Amino acid sequence: MHELSIAAAVVESAEDVAREHGADAVAGVTLRIGELAGVVPDALRFSFSLVAEGTALDGAELVIEEVPARARCGGCDARFAVGSPPALWCPHCDTAAAELLTGRELELAEVRMAGSP
Amino acid sequence: MCRSVDVRTAVLAKNDGLAAELRAELARRRVTAVNLLSSPGSGKTALLELVLRRARERGQTVAALTADLATENDARRLARSGAPVRQVLTGGLCHLESAQVRALIDDWLPDPTRLLFVENVGNLVCPASYDLGETLRVTLMSVTEGEDKPLKYPTAFGAAHLVVLTKTDIADAVGFDDAAFTTAVERVNPGVEILRTSARTGQGVDTLLDRVLAVAGGVAPHAPLLAAKHLRAHGHDHGPAQDRHHEHDHDHGHGRAPRPTTA
Numbered sequence: 001m002h003e004l005s006i007a008a009a010v011v012e013s014a015e016d017v018a019r020e021h022g023a024d025a026v027a028g029v030t031l032r033i034g035e036l037a038g039v040v041p042d043a044l045r046f047s048f049s050l051v052a053e054g055t056a057l058d059g060a061e062l063v064i065e066e067v068p069a070r071a072r073c074g075g076c077d078a079r080f081a082v083g084s085p086p087a088l089w090c091p092h093c094d095t096a097a098a099e100l101l102t103g104r105e106l107e108l109a110e111v112r113m114a115g116s117p
Numbered sequence: 118m119c120r121s122v123d124v125r126t127a128v129l130a131k132n133d134g135l136a137a138e139l140r141a142e143l144a145r146r147r148v149t150a151v152n153l154l155s156s157p158g159s160g161k162t163a164l165l166e167l168v169l170r171r172a173r174e175r176g177q178t179v180a181a182l183t184a185d186l187a188t189e190n191d192a193r194r195l196a197r198s199g200a201p202v203r204q205v206l207t208g209g210l211c212h213l214e215s216a217q218v219r220a221l222i223d224d225w226l227p228d229p230t231r232l233l234f235v236e237n238v239g240n241l242v243c244p245a246s247y248d249l250g251e252t253l254r255v256t257l258m259s260v261t262e263g264e265d266k267p268l269k270y271p272t273a274f275g276a277a278h279l280v281v282l283t284k285t286d287i288a289d290a291v292g293f294d295d296a297a298f299t300t301a302v303e304r305v306n307p308g309v310e311i312l313r314t315s316a317r318t319g320q321g322v323d324t325l326l327d328r329v330l331a332v333a334g335g336v337a338p339h340a341p342l343l344a345a346k347h348l349r350a351h352g353h354d355h356g357p358a359q360d361r362h363h364e365h366d367h368d369h370g371h372g373r374a375p376r377p378t379t380a
Binding site: 002005006009010012013017021023031036037038039071085086087088089096097099100104106107108109110111112113115 | 120121122123124125126127128129130131132210211212214242243245246247268269271272273275304305306307308342343
């Protein structure tokens with residue numbers, strides 16, 4: 001259940017952003033979570049509502065954008081979906097991937113401040 | 118209408134930043150840290166006790182941190198090797214974070230220490246997300262855990278620099294399918310080395326120590342595809358990315374296409 005620690009990190013970062021921009025409250029945040037980030041969105045939603053209580057994010061909306069895992073083949077350079085469970089081998093030429101392009105994201109993408117600018 | 122800010126910050130930037138500082142501090146003190154990840158009961162402690170003992174016999178300065186939710190049992194077991202050992206009690210937390218390791222490095226780690234083994238909380242999910250400033254991340258599993266475990270916990274196995282199979286002395290008795298296991302590891306982490314070990318027979322203990330010493334001597338570890346970028350580009354830490362705040366006003370509505378990744 002490290003989603004609780006992750007939710008706490010999200011709240012802390014979003015509060016910092018709100019403070020920097022002179023806002024007292026945060027209306028919502030958007031997270032980007034990769035398919036292979038090892039984070040369960042539902043568990044994170046649950047943890048977020050608990051951790052946000054009594055902070056500038058109390059009642060804030062949590063939007064999660066899930067990012068599919070994609071890799072680049074080391075042989076034919078094709079881009080392919082890694083799938084679940086992940087296979088880091090090219091479905092076209094059966095060569096190992098050279099690079100994971102997306103799928104490990106765990107990012108705070110956007111903070112929406114409450115009130116008028 | 119509301120004011121919104123694009124931040125694009127890694128959620129774990131604080132831990133990543135602390136880990137980067139820790140890695141630099143360890144490098145300054147010429148310590149190579151090894152993060153050991155596995156399920157509870159996979160035999161991490163028994164194997165580590167042997168590795169510590171062998172390292173001392175081979176004239177290496179070693180130390181270990183062992184993390185559990187409760188009890189000092191593992192520290193007592195590891196201390197039998199004669200190496201300096203500290204128990205970290207996480208008080209219920211399912212993983213170690215770099216701040217906990219940092220506190221012990223500052224207060225306790227004897228000088229000189231060449232190798233520092235960090236036995237993470239027994240858990241294949243949460244510890245995989247936390248960089249501890251290690252140079253080598255080792256994921257272990259025992260022959261009793263099922264050949265497809267690397268597929269069930271792809272992040273832990275996919276981000277490992279080295280995979281260690283334990284309790285191989287009972288592999289036949291439990292009908293362990295080594296070929297299926299190897300295929301599963303290769304699927305999530307192409308090219309990673311698998312070491313086969315037994316704390317009962319001593320198989321693989323010296324080889325594991327050899328691999329760790331090689332990395333301590335400057336050999337680049339395997340580059341796992343699933344490793345976080347900062348772990349993959351070992352030695353090229355740049356800490357948490359600078360926020361590029363960008364303000365704009367827009368109406369509520371979240372039907373936007375996902376932005377291209379910056380990673």
